[in-house]
Each structure stands twice: as C-alpha cells, then as structure tokens.
Amino acid sequence: METKTMRTRARKIIHVSMTALAVCIAPLGAADYAVVVNAASPVTDLSQNALIQILKAEKQSWDGGDKVFLIMPKEGSKEEDILCSKVYSTDSDGLKKYWTSQVFQNHMNSAPKNATNRVALKLVEEKPNAVAIINAKDVTPAVKIITIDGKKPGDAGYLLKE
Amino acid sequence: MHHSLITPWRIGLIGGVLALLVPSLATAEDAPAPGDDVGKLKADLAELKERVDDLTAAVDAKASNADSTLVIRGFGDIKFVGSSITPTTSPGQAPRYTADSFSEDAFDIFMNARLGQNITFLSETAFESNNSNQLGVDVERLLIKYDFGDDLNIQVGRFHTSIGYWNDTYHHGEWLNTAISKPFAVNFEDSGGIIPAHLVGISFAGLRNFGDFEVDWSFQFGNGRGPTSDPPEIYYGSQVPKATNFNLGVRPQAIPGLKIGVSAYFDHISPEEGTDPNYIAGTTPLHGGLHETIVNAYGVYKHGPIETFAEIYQFTHERTDNLYGNEEGMKDKDFAYYWQFGYKIGHWTPFFRYDVLQISQDNNYFPTYRDSARTYSVGVRWDVSSYNAIKLQFNHIRHSSYLPGPNTLPTNIENSLVSGNAIENTISVQTSFAF
Numbered sequence: 001m002e003t004k005t006m007r008t009r010a011r012k013i014i015h016v017s018m019t020a021l022a023v024c025i026a027p028l029g030a031a032d033y034a035v036v037v038n039a040a041s042p043v044t045d046l047s048q049n050a051l052i053q054i055l056k057a058e059k060q061s062w063d064g065g066d067k068v069f070l071i072m073p074k075e076g077s078k079e080e081d082i083l084c085s086k087v088y089s090t091d092s093d094g095l096k097k098y099w100t101s102q103v104f105q106n107h108m109n110s111a112p113k114n115a116t117n118r119v120a121l122k123l124v125e126e127k128p129n130a131v132a133i134i135n136a137k138d139v140t141p142a143v144k145i146i147t148i149d150g151k152k153p154g155d156a157g158y159l160l161k162e
Numbered sequence: 163m164h165h166s167l168i169t170p171w172r173i174g175l176i177g178g179v180l181a182l183l184v185p186s187l188a189t190a191e192d193a194p195a196p197g198d199d200v201g202k203l204k205a206d207l208a209e210l211k212e213r214v215d216d217l218t219a220a221v222d223a224k225a226s227n228a229d230s231t232l233v234i235r236g237f238g239d240i241k242f243v244g245s246s247i248t249p250t251t252s253p254g255q256a257p258r259y260t261a262d263s264f265s266e267d268a269f270d271i272f273m274n275a276r277l278g279q280n281i282t283f284l285s286e287t288a289f290e291s292n293n294s295n296q297l298g299v300d301v302e303r304l305l306i307k308y309d310f311g312d313d314l315n316i317q318v319g320r321f322h323t324s325i326g327y328w329n330d331t332y333h334h335g336e337w338l339n340t341a342i343s344k345p346f347a348v349n350f351e352d353s354g355g356i357i358p359a360h361l362v363g364i365s366f367a368g369l370r371n372f373g374d375f376e377v378d379w380s381f382q383f384g385n386g387r388g389p390t391s392d393p394p395e396i397y398y399g400s401q402v403p404k405a406t407n408f409n410l411g412v413r414p415q416a417i418p419g420l421k422i423g424v425s426a427y428f429d430h431i432s433p434e435e436g437t438d439p440n441y442i443a444g445t446t447p448l449h450g451g452l453h454e455t456i457v458n459a460y461g462v463y464k465h466g467p468i469e470t471f472a473e474i475y476q477f478t479h480e481r482t483d484n485l486y487g488n489e490e491g492m493k494d495k496d497f498a499y500y501w502q503f504g505y506k507i508g509h510w511t512p513f514f515r516y517d518v519l520q521i522s523q524d525n526n527y528f529p530t531y532r533d534s535a536r537t538y539s540v541g542v543r544w545d546v547s548s549y550n551a552i553k554l555q556f557n558h559i560r561h562s563s564y565l566p567g568p569n570t571l572p573t574n575i576e577n578s579l580v581s582g583n584a585i586e587n588t589i590s591v592q593t594s595f596a597f
Contacts, residue, residue, distance in 0.1 A: 061311045089466040
C-alpha cells in the first residue's frame with residue numbers, strides 16, 4: 001500500500017516537473033506540442049508509431065481495452081498545422097477528407113470533434129480515455145503529458161516540434 | 163448529484179446575452195461613445211463568443227460519445243460526358259453509352275448511429291439514375307457492427323465485399339475518388355461490373371500491430387451472387403456453401419503510406435433455372451453451374467502529395483455440370499488490372515490511369531462485358547472547397563475482340579467494335595460533393 005502511494009507520489013512529481021519543464025522551455029524557441037492524457041491514465045509513453053496510429057484512428061483502443069477518445073485541435077490552429085505536417089501528411093482540407101473517408105468506410109462512427117486548447121484540456125481532465133495535442137506552454141497540471149519514444153516536449157528529436 | 167455546467171438553458175442564456183450585445187454594440191459604435199468603452203465591449207464580446215464556441219464544442223464532443231447519436235452524411239455528383247462514338251438507339255433497346263449528355267449520377271444518403279457502447283448501425287441508400295433515364299433506389303449498405311476492440315469487429319448485414327483495394331475503400335461517394343470514373347474491374351454490379359461488390363452476410367475484421375508492420379484482415383461469408391452477376395442475392399442465397407472472401411493487408415512502419423495486400427473470393431454460382439424458355443440450343447450462351455474464384459493483389463502508396471495504387475484481378479469460372487452444351491471442368495480465366503497515379507499541388511490533383519480489362523469471349527457469366535479494352539485516362543481534380551470537387555477527365559479507350567451479347571451496345575457501335583481495335587475517346591466533367 002505504502003509502495004503504491006510512493007509510486008503515485010513519484011508519478012505526480014515527474015508529471016508536475018515535466019509540465020513545468022515544458023512550460024519553461026516552450027517560450028525559448030519553436031513551440032513543441034504535448035500529447036496530453038487524463039492524469040489518472042496509466043499511459044506514460046507511446047511509441048511514435050502507436051501515437052500516429054491513434055491520431056489516424058487506426059488504433060481506437062488503449063492497451064487496457066478502453067476506447068480512445070480523440071480530441072482534434074481547432075481548425076486552422078497551430079496544433080492542427082503541426083499534426084497535418086508531421087502525422088497526416090496533408091493539409092486541413094485533406095484532413096477533412098480523411099475523416100470523412102474513415103466514417104464512410106465504417107472505421108468510426110463520427111469524425112473526432114475539434115476543440116480549442118481550453119476545451120480540450122477540460123475534456124482530457126474529465127475523461128479517463130481522452131487524448132489531445134496541445135501547445136506545451138498551454139498545458140495545465142490537471143492533465144498529464146506523455147512522452148513519445150521516451151522524448152518529452154523540448155527534447156531534441158521530439159516528434160511534435162514546430 | 164453532479165450537474166453539468168453545460169446545460170441547454172445556460173447555452174441559451176449566453177446566446178441570449180450575445181443577441182442582446184450585438185445590436186447594442188452596433189448602437190454603441192454609432193453613438194459618440196468614448197473609444198475605450200467600445201474597445202472594452204468588443205473585447206468582452208470576443209471573449210464571450212469564444213466561450214460560447216468552447217461550450218458548443220464541449221457539448222458536441224460529449225454528444226459524439228453518447229449512445230444513439232445519429233450521424234447523417236451524403237454524397238452526390240452531376241457530370242457531363244462527351245464521346246467520340248454517337249449511339250443510335252434501336253427500338254426497345256436502351257443505349258449503354260450516352261454521348262454528349264448531362265447525367266445526374268447518384269445521390270447517396272449515409273446514416274450511422276451508436277446503439278450501445280460498442281455497437282453501431284450504418285445504412286447507405288443510393289438514388290441512382292440508369293441508362294433508361296429511370297431513377298432507382300438501392301440500399302447499398304445496411305449493417306450492424308459489434309466492436310470488440312482493434313483486433314476484431316463483426317459486421318452483419320449488407321456490406322461492401324472487401325475484395326481488393328478500391329471496393330473496400332471508396333464505396334459510392336464519387337467525391338472520395340480522385341478520378342471521375344471507376345476502373346472497369348471495380349464497377350458496381352448494376353453498372354455492369356464484374357466483381358461481387360456487395361455481400362449480404364457476416365464479416366469479421368481486425369487490425370493488429372506487430373511492431374515493424376501492421377496487418378489488417380477481414381473474412382466474410384454471405385449469399386454471394388446468383389445466376390446473373392446483378393443483382394446480388396439480397397434475400398436468399400441460391401447455393402450452399404456460401405460465398406467466402408478473405409483480405410489481408412500489410413503496412414510496413416518503415417514506409418509510411420504504403421500498403422500491400424491480397425484477397426481471394428470463392429463462390430458457387432447456380433445454373434440458370436432448369437429449362438430456360440429463352441434457351442435455344444447452340445445459339446443462346448448460358449453458363450450452367452460454376453465455381454467462381456477471384457484472386458487479387460494490390461499495392462497502395464498515399465503519402466504527402468502522392469497517391470498511387472494498382473490492383474490486379476484474376477477471375478476463374480469452372481463449369482460444374484454439362485448443362486447447355488457446356489463441358490464440366492472447363493475453365494475460363496479473365497483478367498483486369500489498373501494503375502492510377504495522382505499528385506496533389508495545392509487544390510489541384512492531376513492524375514493518370516491505365517486500365518485493362520480482358521474478358522474471354524467464352525465467358526457467359528459477364529454478358530455485358532465480353533470485351534477487352536485498354537483505357538488511358540488523364541485528368542485533374544480541383545478541390546474548390548473542403549467538400550466540393552470539380553474533375554475533368556479524358557479517356558482514350560481501345561476496344562478489341564468485342565463480342566456482341568444480349569443487352570449491350572447499339573448496333574452501329576457493336577459493328578464498329580466487332581471489326582476490331584475500335585477506338586473511343588470520351589471527355590467528362592463532374593462536380594461532386596459531400597455534406
């Protein structure tokens with residue numbers, strides 16, 4: 001029981017430190033975009049391939065079996081730009097076509113909803129299965145930043161770098 | 163009990179405040195008010211508007227995860243086709259080709275809804291015009307999907323056969339395709355197509371990640387097709403065992419956008435019923451009972467501005483009886499293949515397609531397509547807006563070894579084609595949309 005509490009405390013410290021680090025680093029240069037999940041989520045790291053699969057809705061369940069609740073950035077936002085260039089290899093219109101195709105092919109019921117950073121953070125905070133991409137400087141301690149292949153926002157070689 | 167902050171009356175209240183603010187702001191601008199006040203009001207209004215947008219987005223996001231949320235989408239297209247061959251219509255015979263005509267091609271209503279946490283429903287109904295200037299209504303898909311995670315989902319109903327790449331990817335909405343027309347091989351049944359595009363039955367599918375590569379698979383079985391290739395057997399199947407189809411696609415992680423795969427379809431086709439009143443020995447070609455095997459291989463690369471894919475089909479029809487003068491065990495082998503390449507430059511996507519159809523003249527199962535043709539297509543797609551595309555396409559078709567059959571081309575076209583190596587050029591313009 002004590003070990004569990006210590007582990008939880010350690011996780012919280014790491015989490016708060018990462019958030020603080022991301023907040024400090026972001027203004028220094030080009031923005032990095034964080035992958036955020038619910039604070040209670042057991043996920044702490046994703047491989048680049050797994051993240052891309054989740055963002056493309058090819059992978060729709062977390063490893064534990066829960067459905068992924070994907071929140072897309074607001075149309076025309078910097079977050080959408082970075083995803084279009086680093087993940088989807090298309091533009092904003094191409095992305096709409098991609099989601100329409102996914103729905104039409106019955107791979108998903110409806111396209112993921114677009115939300116501003118504020119709403120995305122709120123939803124991630126509320127939903128244990130949610131994931132969103134948010135400018136690292138906007139991330140609040142109420143959610144958890146996860147690493148991609150062990151790299152966090154600000155690290156060299158981080159995927160979602162502007 | 164926890165009450166959500168986002169309730170309809172709160173949204174209504176904020177909307178009401180906004181409605182009151184907008185005219186008062188306009189009045190404020192007209193009146194000689196101090197600039198600071200106007201600026202503050204504008205800032206407040208912007209803040210308020212952003213909050214309403216946030217609330218709306220939050221409500222939408224929550225609703226999208228709720229049960230019984232009905233999603234309605236649709237597709238449509240209108241086109242003009244000009245052809246170098248001018249058909250003349252014989253009495254009682256509808257032309258398969260139309261020249262210099264406008265066409266209201268299809269209007270497609272697509273609906274889906276979540277029926278439970280992992281259960282969804284989908285229907286797709288197409289209103290299609292045909293070569294008799296009639297409008298037909300087809301329920302193209304109607305299914306319930308049980309989702310057991312990424313590894314497995316089960317669909318029951320009428321769905322698209324996961325045969326090859328195109329049929330399982332583009333479905334009915336022309337807006338989804340880069341080009342105007344489909345390759346010959348993947349036309350739908352009611353357009354004289356040669357693949358069983360739809361299947362009524364049960365489908366198992368899933369996707370599995372193996373680290374360096376990802377595999378998606380599907381296994382389907384259902385009624386298959388009957389003595390004629392259209393319509394599909396939607397109410398009862400004439401044969402047991404049922405048609406089966408298997409598709410396996412692999413995506414290597416090292417090359418994003420690449421997918422290669424194979425599929426195989428097996429069916430038993432019933433002979434035409436007993437003593438067909440239209441059967442005249444030696445003159446009317448009838449196929450009798452058949453074993454049908456369709457094997458396919460495909461490759462797709464879609465990454466950045468590049469979109470390219472190719473497919474090859476081999477059709478084998480083996481006679482299973484000696485009916486109608488056929489010889490048991492005799493096989494017809496037919497082929498179809500195509501390659502399409504497109505490159506997106508801004509809102510424009512120029513494309514090219516090479517499309518080949520080789521149907522044996524002994525094949526009595528595809529009466530309207532006993533044709534061999536090579537088609538060279540070039541065109542361009544212009545994405546006018548997010549959900550509207552205008553396409554222009556030129557086709558150069560070289561027909562050869564065409565055999566006249568029932569319900570095919572007007573006589574003058576048949577004559578020109580039978581003479582061998584007839585050339586046909588068509589130009590098409592289409593506006594297609596999704597909503």
